[in-house]
Amino acid sequence: MTATPAFLAIAALLAATPGRAAEPAAAPEVRVGSKKFTEGVILGELARQVAGAAGARAVHRRELGGTRVLWDALLAGEVDLYAEYTGTLAEELLRMPGASDEALRRALEARGLRMGAPLGFEDTYAIGVAEATADRLGLRRLSDLAAHPALRLGLSHEFMDRRDGWPALRDGYGLAALRPTGLDHDLAYRGLAAGDLDGTDLYSTDAEIASYRLRVLEDDRRVFPDYRAVLVWRADLEARAPEVVRALGRLAGRIGAADMVAMNARARLERVPEAEVAAAFLARTLGVAPAARGEGRPARLLARTREHLVLVAVSLLAAILVAVPLGVLAERRRRLGQVVLAAAGVVQTIPALALLVLLIPLLGIGAGPALAALFLYSLLPIVRSTHAGLASIPAELRESAAALGLPPMERLRRVELPMASRAILSGVKTAAVIDVGTATLGALIGAGGYGQPILTGIRLDDFGLILEGAVPAALLALAVQGLFDLSERVLVPRGLRLAGGGR
């Protein structure tokens, strides 16, 4: 799935941008991945633009999903690099709690991976205190809190409960005298704004730090786990694109916590596209001119279209291959047929989101569960229409076919399926149109497609972005419908069309 036409089209677009190097064919290809949250996407954009400026044909496969998805994609070579956190590497991915950077590097090397020097900022649990209060009380470090037991902290329920949250903080800094309130995270921000609270827990690079004018207290006793941001890449990238790896090295130590907070805030709160946020940062700190504008709208649309079409086409094809034989079976064996139709009907009633979530433990995240869900949804219309099409064949015609001495499979192939073709095709059409709509939900689990801009649009409250997914999805549904109407002329035998009905 690497050298797909859509990818080539993106590469061509990048190459066609004025000012870009003339030999895109000789440039190494670098695929950057990113996790499904704003900071991850910004880091991915930074890496893509740095790689692009170093002469690579760089693509950014954004918002792929959670940690596990990116890790697996990196190991499988589906992406060449992505941004990770040392704590996540040690605790979750390599299962080496408390390992030193050296130990992590060795463990990564054993898997054919490399870890860059820390980018500079940490994204870990932190306590933020309103700037004015912090100034008034002289709060700079977490150890300063012990002297102010009257401080009103509002902490999220999760932070209160997690072993590495409040309990660790309380024991590590001797804060037993403080009486924090457990409350919803959003309420905490509102409480801070209203002056009802003095501080709350947060991630140290949250966009809200800037907008609510909070001071992040330094974890001077290093109680919270170490979550420094690093780039992780495949060892083979160093041979393929040494200049890219060298260029990426220039990012090390350059992104401070304040930089990251500011970038998160620009993307999340001001809704500046991640690519622009990253480009501005690179221009300012490294003097890197943007190699090319991030994925432009046409390229983005092309990529989403390709993902969407693959989701629909693959699931539909698989469903046809399974559902038509099932429909035949259902028509042949009445008792079994009722079971098959009932089962397909039950699948149809499962809400799409629930089905996707049910499939995640089996198939992970990404296109897999989305394809499986679409496949399951496509079954019922096709099974039912195949069954109905066959059942509508008049008995005397079945008997005439049998009386000729044709074996059962030949009767099916030469007489019954062609006679049911119109009904079967209409079932496939229904399934296809349902698939086009339902596939937009695939973006929820990292399958891409037109749901991607819709989701991002909802995340950023950007109506234009929502339309960028919704409009093509609607157009595609219409196109699919039109295509099937046309294909009826080819696939339904002429004699049946003359006869009028589907029989």
Place this chain on the structure above:
Amino acid sequence: MIALTGVSKRFGATVALEPCDLTVAAGTTRVILGPSGCGKSTLLKIALGLVTPDGGTVELAGERLTPERLLALRRRAGYVVQGGGLFPHLTAAGNAALMARFLRWEPLRLSARLAELFDLARLSPDVLDRYPAQLSGGQAQRVGLVRALLLDPPVLLLDEPLGALDPVTRHELQEDLRAVFRRLGKTVLLVTHDLGEAAFFADRVTLLRAGRVLQEGTIEELVRRPADPFVARFVAAQRPPLPPAEGPA
């Protein structure tokens, strides 16, 4: 050539056919007569293995009908139903040639055979490429006959083949069908409820009622010596075109 021995059939609680025997000598035409629902179609379907009898044996084209021999024996019998039973997705030629295509006949042999049979069935060659929806009732019936005859089976089974036709077409087709039967020397089993049609075709007639054979013999025996009051009623039920002339006072 066709021998049903002690065949019977019930569908659930309904008796479709009581145990009955039927033998059709090679080269002769037997007509099964009876009112609707008397079991005459069931009898025909049993002969072709389309309906499995509850008991008894079937011999077709001189061979015992068993599940293993079913497909082979069906190819030695032509089957024609009311309206022709043509498959709407295939042209007239496609319908007639379905079995030959499956058996991978040479195209030349196939087209020669089609031309011969179209001629025999008095169909114009331009009908070959028409779809059933484009055929008249009589044409469809003739194409159905061509399809049944294509593999040159010794046996023909016809289930009310002319039931859906207007009287003039029906009359013409009766003539043509009988000519074909005689010319080709087929062993024919034909189902109808029309006494006149039976008289026209039959060497011998079997009259069924409610799954039971009431009488078997020539049409003349049926008319002159009905074995059962129902036979007499069935014979008398054919309405003449003009009211009977009144006798002298």
